[in-house]
Amino acid sequence: MRSFLKNIGTSVLAATLAAGGLLAATGASAQQRPIRIGAFTATTGGASFLGDPQEKTLRLYVDKINKAGGVLGRKLELFIYDSAGDARQAVTYTRRLIEDNEVDIIIGGSATGESMAVIPIVEEAQIPFISLSGGNVVVEPVRKWVFKTPGSDRMAVSKIYTDMKARGFSKAAVISGDGGFDKSCQKEAVTVAKTMGIAIVADEVYAQADTDMTPQFTRIAGAKPDAIVGCGFGLGGVITVRNHRQITPQIPLYFTHGVGSQQFVEGARGAAENVRITVSPLLVAEQLDDSDPQKKTLLEYTKEYQEKFGEKPAAFGGFSYDALHIALAAMQRAGGTDKAKVRDEIERTKNFIGIDGIFNMSPTDHMGLDFNTAFRLTEIKNNGWHLVK
Template sequence: MVQRRIPAIASRIAGAALSLFALLPPPAHAQAPEPVRIGAFLSVTGPAAFLGDPELKTLEMYVERINAEGGVLGGRKLQLVSYDDAGDAEKARTFAKRLIEQDKVDLIVGGSTTGTTMAALPLAEQAGTPFISLAGAVPIVEPVKKWVFKTPHTDRMACEKIFVDAQARKLTRIALISGSGGFDKSMRGECLKTAAKYGVEFVADETYGANDTDMTAQLTKIKGSGAQAVLNAGFGQGPAIVTRNYRQVGLTLPLYQSHGVASREYIKLSGPAAEGVRLPAAALLVSDLLPAGDAQKPVVANYRKAFEDKYKTDVSTFGGHAYDGLMLALNAMKAAGGTDKAKVRDALEATRGYVGTGGVVNMSASDHMGLDLSAFRMLEVKEGNWSLVK
């Protein structure tokens, strides 16, 4: 009996086990690690699209490339969460809030303009989210904000680089013309504050509106001011209009522009009138003209080739700012051993010797940009292209 019952009992036990197994969930597969979330709000459309468009293209290109190579931090993929603020400060604030509170990003790289950056800056500070701005004005990092950093050279540096060049050309009486935007106003103020240090006297101070399409009235006043040179503090399409009108009113004085127009788009918009214009800019625009021993040459040459090969369009320094922002962020995460925001912030502040498209970056507790005047190159438009002023 026993021998006959054992198979029966075994059969019932096996059947019960199979039934129980059917009710259990399938075995869990190893879950992919959480992605590293990079947030961005950029002016991809609107009047500052010449900034935001190459910035977004750059972030997308390198996120795709890094993920294809295996990701970061031991296999974590990058996830780019980006919004187009169209240059509107209120939209930028809304998107920054969404990135922090809803999207739960680990870090923000963005803010194409000074206005959009300044609108979002308090939110990053309050939330304790590392924020690397791509805008130029001094107030972004002065006074130092705990959680805020930036990649572009400042407007004050642009003023100083221009004044150094003017000194070398024995130009001391300069006329100033500037736009009404946040960057324009900030650069105008920085130029006024630093002029005396370089022996520069401003003999005129004219302004134009964001929607102005003709600046001949202001330039006619400048023509009679006794100026030896003219400095246009501005970005966007305004400086191209100033440049065209400059020649139309018969001005032949040296004309300086800001690094806010450091792209071939400015030359295209200005046409032949841009010939001879000088401006300070990053080495990226003249990568092919840099000497072989220049520390930046391989970095800017590689970025330029990657961007132009993929998008079939000219590189700009603005896309370079986004490249530097992303690489600084990833280097800091690597140094921090993860995405802990406080540790990443501390690692950003401790950045030393990073060679980027904007220059060699050495940050500190008192300097959240880390560039000095040597990071700027003085360029001149010659025969419709950039040349390096020796």
């Protein structure tokens, strides 16, 4: 698949405030080399529903911040490659970002497999890497140079099981794909169930290339679970809800954040109705209480994205919003782009109100999100997202 490089950046204005509360310096420092932001996202291909809003978000805010004066008196320069969700491409572009583009930080990895593939490279190069992948395995165990912004699949399945128990359910079936994110989610679904008193009565897997999951759902029906937990994303998630509607419509279906976009709902063609999904609060921002500390940031992001691209942002775009702003705030605190200092400051991120939650990172937690703010439980009604309270 064709790959492309976009180099984004406009001239620095000698000025005031950068977006996200980042102060821009003035004077001689404005003549320094631009701050180089490296990125790779699955802008095309099967995971484009993840990568497209991530790429658009990076482009939007690099431009916005530059127009506001940049950071530390320096403009931002964005080098972004389309990995098409391919781990091999991700490796190639990560090396290029480090060796040819000489970037100061890397943001990317729309899919968990991509992030896992590049971790050895960024660790060896000692460059900060903020992943956009959902799998726990990206930051567990903690690696010195690796961080991530999406909430974890462990948090997602924990929220699902909490709701199941509130509804009197005690038996679950799990259905997942064979990709990196799916495997991580499936592992957590099985592990967390043991600690929360949920019995897993069926554990089914499908290949990413499968176009029908009738055999899996037939076996699930025979196991008689109280509810089904879907671990997957993309086309696999769409096929899952369609087959569920055909074979096991009487059994409540849950999904984690891998399907957190309107594209999933529209692709399901009505089959997603009544499905409960753990998602970023972005998708239900207007339904949040006015006292919610994230609401202002969520609504501003939605407005700015929609004005620029003529569509509402998917939850996945918030991953790159948070990654970019956390990185730039760290650079400001570090007083520059020294990679070791920036890494240390990312790790010291405290009370950062982002799209995906309120971040508090530490040497033992390179994600920094908590159960309460990382996800909200929603239910699809009339093809829309509705907060479950």
